[in-house]
Amino acid sequence: KPLSQSVLKKVVQDVVKTEDRSKNVMIFGLSDEANEDTSAKVSELFDALGEKPRIDVCRVGKHVPGGSPRPVKVVTTSSTVADQLMQKGRRLSHLEKYKRVYVNP
Secondary structure: OOOOHHHHHHHHHHHHHHHHHOOEEEEEOOOOOOOOOHHHHHHHHHHHOOOOOOEEEEEOOOOOOOOOOOOEEEEEOOHHHHHHHHHHHHHHHHOHHHOOOEEEO
8 A cells, every 4th residue: 555645744854853852962950050151061071081072952841940950862874873962971870970961862
């Protein structure tokens, strides 16, 4: 039975959306100050892990003074890079400066 055009289009859109999301990682617990350079902070964190990927970075959520730090969304160039960052992110617990920082998909 041949697939209809609309079914095929939906399947392709779902695959593209999944692939696009697989390039992202979230960083939780990274200190959050007003007027900070988030990109520099994230680059410093990845330097500590021995990685220097090309990334786009943004904070997610509204800044609340005195509240918990907002998560950081990191978009990498490929899903392979994202997987590598998540694997190396486990090492953060061994570094005193990043003991409470976590990298998740």
